[in-house]
Amino acid sequence: MNVLIIEDEKPSARRLNRMLGEINITVNEMLHSVEEAIVWFKKNKHPDLIFLDIQLSDGLSFEIFDQVEVKSAIIFTTAFDEYALQAFKLNSVDYLLKPIDDEDLANAVKKFKERTPATQNVALNFDDIRKLLGATPVDREYKKRFTTKIGSHIKMIPIDEIECFYSENKGTYAATIDGRNYLLDTTLELLENDLEPEVFFRVSRKYYININAIKDIISYTNSRLKIKLNHWNEHEIIVSRERVKDFKTWIA
Template sequence: MHVVIIEDEAFAALRLKKMIQDFNPEIKILAELESVAESVKWFKSNPEPDLIFLDIHLEDDLSFAIFDQVNISSPVIFTTAFDEYAIKAFKLKSIDYLLKPIVHEELAAALKKYEQFSGLHPKSIDLQSLYNLLTTNEKKYRERLSISVGPKIKMVEVKEIAYFFVMDKGVYLRTSTGSTYNIDFTLDKLEELLNPDSFLRINRKYVINITSISQMISYSRGRVKLELHPKADNEFDTIVSIDRSAKFKKWINR
């Protein structure tokens, strides 16, 4: 089986690739693509794969824009962080969908479903209806995140998250009760998923919930130093950067 992965999160793509190869080492990954533009270029100059793993939201557009520019007959398994979109995709007759973070059991079930697949053509997948759903509906933000804790999946309510932070090349969330979990999303992706009324990225390392601020202190060069609850591991990591200071002040006064 030849597979293409279209995913703009490098860590998520790497994790998916490993899980696919763990399921069946004979599956060949032909390409790992990050954007609509890169995908269109690849499909115009390469044979189609047997199966595509397709993230709905890519760095430059919704992935459905790929189908507007090239004819693709390969079956698709959608991958998404948005559960309401995933359910719609499934109902619109994609082979299957995988809700991030993807777990081994669900991936195995989707690949087994593909093995039983008997020629569904993408014309029977109502891509236009799904595209319309994503582009015309009111913007919806995540209310909960699913995270992997060993072999188990745990649901965390977004309102219970105090902040997200980068540490040792990984991204973590910390709840209001002080629990810390590793997550698959980058801070850039989290900015898209979270309600900007409640969450703001204050610098390269932190996205915070406004309810986590326990104290604000004037700092050098017009910046603001924040004390968070629960307390951050390094208090100097929670200084609002110069380029985000104006946005931060508007945010807290909204």
């Protein structure tokens, strides 16, 4: 079986690769952007199965299929709400909500293997999927607070008091408006499911920032941007070059 992973978060891609290896599935290639995938598909034999993230660093992964006709079976790996995905679930092998569960992954692969050759190559209507994604339920619940343990106490941190989330020394922290930093039992990857996208944006591998905490935006080297927050000043926050376009759209 020829298997491809398209995922912009390299730690997530490596984790998925390891999980597939545990069920004896070998991944032939891992790609991380729309542009990279388009080039790859034009030069290589298309795989039997693609594990496809929807939001990549340089755009929606559906843009790949605007440029290349791909007939591979697809398992979506996404943080989008299941209600928006139900309508097109039958047009793909399956979808897996992040963080991916071992049992769900095994069942999705089993479902792919059980499909007959005649049904392996299903034409997906990506325009319809785009519309559905735009119709994700507006009443989706995001986290309103986080908790952290301080000695024998558990402290609650309201989401509107957090200026940014950041990773450091393998830990994930919340920096608050009172200048404190709290260690959280989560990762930046898992925060994707918890944070309201209109309020928080991941500007780099290391930082999620709160739009309400932005004090200044400054042009930086190599077409990047430097962000100054109202209170955070421990380290520079730089919008990575591949995220600048999406960042400008986010703040518009």
